[in-house]
Amino acid sequence: MALQIESPAPSIKVENWLRGEPLTSFQPGKVYIVEFWATWCGPCVDGMPHLMQLQEKYRESGVEIVGVAASEDAPTADEARSKLDAWLTEKFSNLNYRIAFDSTGEMDKLWMEPSFSVAIPTMFVVDRDGHIAFIGHPMELDEVLPKVLNGSWRASDQAKSADTDRIAEGETIAREQALKKPINDRFWAAVEKQEWKTALSAIEEGIALLPDKLGFRRSHVNLLLHKMRDIQAGLPVMRQFVRDAINRNSENWMIAALDELFFPNFDYSHFPSAERLAMGKQLSEHILALNPPESDQCKLLPYPVAALYYHESGNKDRAIELIELALNSLGSPELIGDGDKQREISHLLQFLANFKGEKVCYGALCAAPNNGRFDRWYTVCG
Incomplete structure (x- = not known):
């Protein structure tokens, strides 16, 4: 079932909390911003100071920001966690919102996949009653968050239209990825072996499907x-x-x-x-x-x-x-x-x-x- 506006927010299942107190459940009356990000994602990193500003600005209004690092690159989960912790200490020693670490894929299965979200950064705004109010890019928060806080966003035509468009785009991307994956798998396997004719055959099949x-x-x-x-x-x-x-x-x-x-x-x-x-x-x-x-x-x-x-x-x-x-x-x-x-x-x-x-x-x-x-x-x- 698709995760969309009005859906109950999924649970938070992470391995470690690297910054801030652990969050076990969404408290009624608070608004949560759950952002999926990674240290290798330039737009994610560039947006962190803005999230810090929003956390400071709206803390008294009951806003809590949670960064979920679920896509870190490292040979093992322990190395990824250690690397992330050191990175946060070096780059954002004054971070004022929670950071969760997950390498199991559980958070992606609960949040990203059912919402047809395929790229990071992606944010989920959880309303005061524990339901999803918005899914999108963090740079949209400046417009959306005040409307979520005053209760006007979820019922608006703008919110419903944006969510319909987002799901349609996500479904299209998901279908394309399903078509591309076996082709890309064959292509890269052939490239690794320098079997250029096999690689060419895979790419020509891809062009026939997705010109x-x-x-x-x-x-x-x-x-x-x-x-x-x-x-x-x-x-x-x-x-x-x-x-x-x-x-x-x-x-x-x-x-x-x-x-x-x-x-x-x-x-x-x-x-x-x-x-x-x-x-x-x-x-x-x-x-x-x-x-x-x-x-x-x-x-x-x-x-x-x-x-x-x-x-x-x-x-x-x-x-x-x-x-x-x-x-x-x-x-x-x-x-x-x-x-x-x-x-x-x-x-x-x-x-x-x-x-x-x-x-x-x-x-x-x-x-x-x-x-x-x-x-x-x-x-x-x-």
Whole structure:
């Protein structure tokens, strides 16, 4: 049975409470925010200060926030718990809400799976009578929580519409995942053994079932051009991928296409240079039209891949300019803390050092040229 608005809240079954007093049941009269998160999830970590502010703001109104870490990466549960505890001590020593740890999968079975929630962070708001009032992203709390507290949210048309849309989207994603899993399993097993024809067969089956899935389409290009080095079969597939990316006006598709065309760690000696540059020009111009460098809302991700094209096409100054714009969009280096932003800066500095051919720094972070090698930012199969 689906977990949705008006459903009784599931129970809390966790292995350990790492911060705050253990919570065994939801107390009548209080509002609980149960958030599923992980230390490796950038949006989760970025949102923690906001949750701390909400906890402080609404504590007197009976709000209790509970963070559930149910997706930590470690070889054993004990290592995951120890790693999480140390991480919390280092990053959020002043945390003001509960943190629960669960590696058994029990909380996912009780909360995430029946609500069709497939990504983190996901939050569940439990109303004063112990029923679910809202399921969604924590950034929606600013709008939803005051209405939950004054009792106007659950009965509203907005709440019911949002929950209907959420369930429909979740069911669609669940069906897609069920279709994709056996294909991805075969694909990755074949990749591990470098059985490229078997991997190609799996991906082509995936495209036949789900032709609009970016992961399958990109893997198709990657296999033919970079693993099998079959330019005769791969070039038409690459051309179609570029056309579809532009026709969709999709930033993600265009970034993926550019990355397959210009990622420095690939060998392009078998690829017609003029056509590769022509494709890169088209994609880069469309990406920058979507995210003008002069705009106030400079987005990080498109700039490095567009810069790769400009650098290879001989426009070194433009490539450097784009990386510097991306760096500046992150704010003053003195204000940047640990975590995802530092990793983003490190990636950008590596681009900049390789383009300039010299050591570069941004605040305390520095990078030196490394013969044009870069870490991959993207997965190959979705």
